[in-house]
Amino acid sequence: MTISQPLSFQHVILKLHDFWASHGCLLWQPYNVQVGAGTMNPATALRVLGPEPWNVAYVEPSIRPDDGRYGDNPNRMQQFLQYQVILKPDPGNPQEIYLDSLAAIGIDRAQHDIRFVEDNWESPALGAWGLGWEVWLDGLEITQFTYFQQAGGFALDPVSVEITYGLERIVMFLQGVRSVWDIDYDGQRTYGDVFLRSEIEYNIYNYELADVERLTQMYALYEAEAKAALAHEPPLVIAAHDYVLKCSHTFNLLDARGAIGVTERAGYFARMRDLARQVAAAYLEQRQQMEYPWLKEKVDSGQWSVVSKPANPPAIQLTSQSVSFVLEIGVEELPAGDLSSALEQLKAAFPAFLREHKLEASEVHHPIGTPRRLGLIATIAARQPDEDIEVKGPPLKAAYDAVGKPTKAAEGFAKGQGVSVSHLAPFSGDERYVGVKKKIVGRPALTVLSENLPSLIASLKFGKAMRWNASGVAFSRPIRWFVALLGDQVIPFEYAGVQSGRTTRGTRAAGSPEITTASAGEYRDALKRANILADPDTRRSAIVEQISAAAAKAGGSIPDDPNLLEEVTHLVEQPTALLGTFEDRYLALPKDVLITVMKKQQRYFPVTTQQTSQLTNHFIAIRNGNSDHLDIVTHGNEDVLRARYADAEYFFKRDTQKKLEDYLPRLGTLTFQVKLGSMLDRVKRIEALTPKMAALLNVSDDELTIAARAAHLCKADLVTQMVIEFTSLQGIMGREYAKRSGESSAVADAIFEHYLPRYAGDQLPQSKAGTVIGLADRLDSLAGLFAIGLAPTGSADPWALRRAALGIVLVLVDQHLSFRLRDELRLAAAHQPVKVEDKTIDDVIAFIAGRLRVMLLDRGLRYDAVDAVLVVRADDPYRAASEATVLAKWLQEPDWSDVLSNYARCVRITRDLKERLPLDTRADAEPATATLREAYDRAAAKVNAQPDVNTLLTELRGLKDTVFAFFEKVLVMAEDESIRKARLGLVQHIAALSEGIVDLSKVEGF
């Protein structure tokens, strides 16, 4: 701490007020309507819209009913105070200003690990989203920092920077207290003194008492008032906005009461979003009509540009053929995924770029990158090579007149090429034309790069990109600087409003000092001196080494987790591992919970014992910075994990107060889909399907007993608090809670397994019970949702039906379960509360087949093999898969094309026949016919006996020579009708051998 006495809670607010007022912010008041976040205050929600500048700061008491813990959690509660700042437009260095504001309240960045961790914010209710970060202070999330991209459904221009401080967490940290309730509020009273009792009462109200029926009525009234205000001419923006907020709060209460099902949720969101959009539109219209009174100095749109014309590059004195090059794109913290992707893209794009621009030379390093920089380092050609070229001109006839004198056309062409007419000669490629030969002198690399580096940068694409300034450029996160050097010269360009230069920045912990690099060659060293491990591989290795050493110190080891390692590697510039500890008692929580919290929420490495691989009460975090004051940082991270575990423990304690079965009634209040009833209705359908499905899958009576019980309980964990908080633990908690409720482990495992596999490559259910329930679950979803028209369209798949279909396919195929989908779907359909047409069942089968096709292609099967089988076998995925595999092997046989072509000939010649001819060769005296007839009869008997691809193709192979001979010797289309029909009938029967087995016409070469 740089100041001796920590500030009181209210003093921190006053300091922030002073800080932001002195940075040009208008100080605003909390809103007088209950909101979930400061974002909803019109000072943000409306003012970020439109072109006018706006800088504002205010406190916002924010209500999240779902976060209530009856005062039992050290930092989680249904109401907390945000400190909200909006900077519009982006001032260019908002992160630095923000870090200064932390210093103003006593947080020294040199003593802590302050981290910008990817966070993509979205408010479905407000039709708003933005990209940015959570700011972590020694692992504790203290701020949300967002570049607002859209609000009320409108793209924002300019973009606003939104900074939302979690005041309680910051003050807890400053005051060194472990519970929010112990915060010194004003020097006399604690935060608990003034808020705890209300917190508990609100919890009771929100979770237990708020009347669902009345809240639903309130929502409808608010919505109607909002609509009325919008329908007024002119629209009453603020009155409408207030009611949208009231809708939102009421929705949150309904949600906390568990009264919102999945579809209602979507419906509510759609309604709120629609209102928010109308409010935003009305506000935009209003400000336009007011002629943007705050836009005193109109933003000159010419002031910013995506790419400016490069200044004339300085004259270059090249002393060598090649020269060292560096490009560093300095950015605000990139998400780990975006950093991975950008490195991949650059690795591919940069060599191509050099090739395209003819600047290839000896050495191209792999791109380097940290959250704050993407770098290209290479030795390249100092200039492009010279080239000889020939340009084609007008036809000879047109170029010279009768007396051989050049025409105007010839003169024009020569002039255009910068040569005299006398240089024209017949074009070497086509002598009917004139042409001209020219030498293109290679341009200096500096010029070429100056012109083209912007396009290279612009070519980087990200899953989600953002805008931040008037240049309109979209990137993963804002670009703040470029280092672009060729030798010792700056490659001049401007992109996204940023001028290239020779200055990079040090680490955040060091205060991001400016570091000037004299030449490209010095760049690496400059980073090294700044303690930045810019090369991802080096960084990854350093982390592995450090965490292993730290784990060893605790006598443990780190289980492999490449995904986590990759992510952590991409979160830091200067990794320093620290070993933290948590209270033993938390080890009593389910392991999956502990690990989920560590990895998903905190990006910590769990430590297990070396021998038994048991989880220990240690964890390892990677600090972004050096090892100074590591004890403070460790302590902070431990506090954070403790609070997280307290939260989990709270859930666990509450959840285990009831048996798993006792959660079932609550499922009745959780709507699955309005037309398809509640989750409880769904469970009942699954229960009803389970024995029928079991019968088809040869499940024993004992297993059926297990399956029946597990089906009854399979969804109960959805309404437990742990699963509401950590959705990824569904099934896992079900298993855990089932065991604790006295269920057999077979039942518990079946509950867990019915979700398997969750994705291609995940484990499969081990038990029949899990398999059966999983299939019943998925078939029920598909039948019901398709029946009411909710099949996925385009990329939208809100019900995850693609995953459900894939699950069916994986279970059936990989467990070798042959299964008539149509029959099963009819059973599932019979239990739906809506009518399911046959056409719907066809659609579902086709949909599942689509997933199967993708899966088989992913597994390397030839598409033609897959398609040929699926046409006839879609109803039985396992059978389809195995047949496709067999067919694919046949396609590799050396005589395949021979087999195919003889068979194809049979098909083609009979394809247009409308009628099905009898198999009767008596009218034909030709011996070849009789021979073929005999061969056919033998083959048909075999195929009928075992109608599969292998038998079919074996027989077709056997027939091929006979068929060939038949076509050689006889004219099928004989003039005599009876003879013709005898021959055609035979051929038609051969063609029909594949019916119901495979459609060979789909195979390549047919």
Add this chain to the structure above:
Amino acid sequence: MTISQPLSFQHVILKLHDFWASHGCLLWQPYNVQVGAGTMNPATALRVLGPEPWNVAYVEPSIRPDDGRYGDNPNRMQQFLQYQVILKPDPGNPQEIYLDSLAAIGIDRAQHDIRFVEDNWESPALGAWGLGWEVWLDGLEITQFTYFQQAGGFALDPVSVEITYGLERIVMFLQGVRSVWDIDYDGQRTYGDVFLRSEIEYNIYNYELADVERLTQMYALYEAEAKAALAHEPPLVIAAHDYVLKCSHTFNLLDARGAIGVTERAGYFARMRDLARQVAAAYLEQRQQMEYPWLKEKVDSGQWSVVSKPANPPAIQLTSQSVSFVLEIGVEELPAGDLSSALEQLKAAFPAFLREHKLEASEVHHPIGTPRRLGLIATIAARQPDEDIEVKGPPLKAAYDAVGKPTKAAEGFAKGQGVSVSHLAPFSGDERYVGVKKKIVGRPALTVLSENLPSLIASLKFGKAMRWNASGVAFSRPIRWFVALLGDQVIPFEYAGVQSGRTTRGTRAAGSPEITTASAGEYRDALKRANILADPDTRRSAIVEQISAAAAKAGGSIPDDPNLLEEVTHLVEQPTALLGTFEDRYLALPKDVLITVMKKQQRYFPVTTQQTSQLTNHFIAIRNGNSDHLDIVTHGNEDVLRARYADAEYFFKRDTQKKLEDYLPRLGTLTFQVKLGSMLDRVKRIEALTPKMAALLNVSDDELTIAARAAHLCKADLVTQMVIEFTSLQGIMGREYAKRSGESSAVADAIFEHYLPRYAGDQLPQSKAGTVIGLADRLDSLAGLFAIGLAPTGSADPWALRRAALGIVLVLVDQHLSFRLRDELRLAAAHQPVKVEDKTIDDVIAFIAGRLRVMLLDRGLRYDAVDAVLVVRADDPYRAASEATVLAKWLQEPDWSDVLSNYARCVRITRDLKERLPLDTRADAEPATATLREAYDRAAAKVNAQPDVNTLLTELRGLKDTVFAFFEKVLVMAEDESIRKARLGLVQHIAALSEGIVDLSKVEGF
């Protein structure tokens, strides 16, 4: 200004935060539910309850839909920002701390007129009230300062000081801007930039768009949720409170929409108050169960006391028989009415006090008083006179035994009296007892006063009194010091936690400096030196002189208004008149409006032209302070009046956009009383009654035409904005708007006059039309409201029915209109939507008679004369009044007792006769009987011809000697029955002469 650059709006808030935080206040946030005032924030509404200390400060955006002016008014709008401070308990000098806070934001009390003007705050919805002031800054109300007495229906102990700053007004003042919209908010934007558009939109929503049906539903839902939260065990205090606030805001919106009738209003208030009471009770219970965690140092209830035992007074060396005395009760600003009353009380009580305590001497001045002090100045006896007394002991027989030796009883008595047995002697009053003679030595005045001054102070009573500290003493406003001197010695006592002393305080403008007085004799001079005109008469004269001079300067004069003069006199200690001016254009507003604003709202004296008594655009205000910087103060007062007139102009403009008649439909939405229908229903009843009433009062056809039209319009102004704002202008605006709507002036006047007289002494209606409508109006109210059981009870008279009855009485009596109430009431009853029983009509007549009786007594008639007449004439108030007047004169006649006693003898002797005897004296031969019979026959003929008091009494006077002689000569109760019946019959007929005229048995001496 003491600081050069005025602060921005947000800077003022920060300064106040700093100021109050440094004074121990917790800084709180505005509430996230829409409220009408900071008081409703739980930081006030709940925290003021119970014994725990609590000091808090916060901003509160406060919403008053009715105050919206579509942004057209310079400082009136539906939302404004309060700065709210709660100090609990009273720190002892909250006014001084408050004045320091003004200094902190740049308001120097020496340069301004800062005034504490009585304001009694009440929130019917919250069941809360308190006493205190509006603080005026150069005439502008900038703060409400209240000692909270009750909240949620619970008496507060300790009392909280509530300080509510009107931030906009203060900042307008500081920045010298004339409109709130021009306030510099943050150095860049104005208040209008950020709020104006919303203000206008909210106005449209509140006044025009908010859906009454939906709001009514919301109210019901909120109420139900509040009840549910309260019904929970334990009650969810804060959740319930939130919903009470939502009820309140919704009610305000309904009210702004004009959807709340008079009764609904009362009903809503009762419901909200009931909820607020339950919330308060639950909060109190909760804190008690929590064992008052903030009560770390328990308040020692012995620390405070109403009256402490006086310290032993110092030994006194009296050098003279009499000594000068002064008592000053130093108070926070008393309301003008309380000051008047206290002065009256002291004027009567102090001489009686001296008499009782035997300290009378030569000189007692009238009490002096200003808003901040009540003073008694006198020369009194330095000590009580000595007294000889004799005390009665036991009976002689019990005092001495047979041998004359004193018994134990005698010894005990002697010991009790502090004498030896030998001093006993027979008691001089009754020698059957022993007694003892003693000399009581008079006690020094200092001792007597020290013991008894507290009771003198405690004897002062006020219409509304308040508590402020733990002593529990109630007074008009807090007592902060006592000067109590006898000669040069302090008379020691403590009252209300304040110790007496010799230190008074100078004026507020001078910073209330402490002024020590060496002796009682110097007190007057000390005040004079401090420029305090402590004597009310002197002050009044000074004001009269100053305002006359000021008016003369403007070439005008001040119309007499003793009430205003009295009030203004009691608002200042150091009066300085200032002459202000307002824009000519406002003179276009109705004169009554202009004057009402000046007098009622601002306590300004209007200035009229000397010749024509036309209102000028000048006004005179009395500053409390000297003439330094009078220009600043004048300027401030002018600004205030301008804003008020802008407001009135706004109303007027809006009101006159429609014709008066067009307001009638709106009356249909204004409920008069649920069972009695809307105001429009009432108007229809008045219209129906008018011609019938007119017929009984001999109204001409022309006049009836006028009356009919006026009756149609008489209540239309109730829904105009001007009357909603200034209720006292009802009828006045009706007249004004009628004229502007093209009605004849007769109709307009009748509308105005139907309210007359408003109070005893007010003018009467000049026109028959006004008279008729006024009677119809009042009779309709009385008949209807009595019929549904809403007759006034106790002191409660929410429908002002006493005033209605008095109005009837005054109109009839003073306009000499004889009128059978019963007939009229039957007409009125016939139009009611409810059944009106005969009994109800009797009750109404009795009720009106009650008012008549009070009126007649007020006019000086003897009660017995009034009662004697009212018994028989209550049905006709005018007749009753004139008869009572006649009777009262008779009671003064010298032979009255003679007249009465002879008549009374007739009454008394026949009073118990059950039967009515025939008048038949033939059986009686006694000549005296015949003589009396003749005399009776003559008298009876006269009385029957003119059955009034005067005729009756003239005849009784004529009969008296004959009656006397009759009783002398004959024995009425003769043994012969026929003779007896003849005599009794005659006497009974004489007694019956008064029947239907007057009941003389009610007269004194009967």
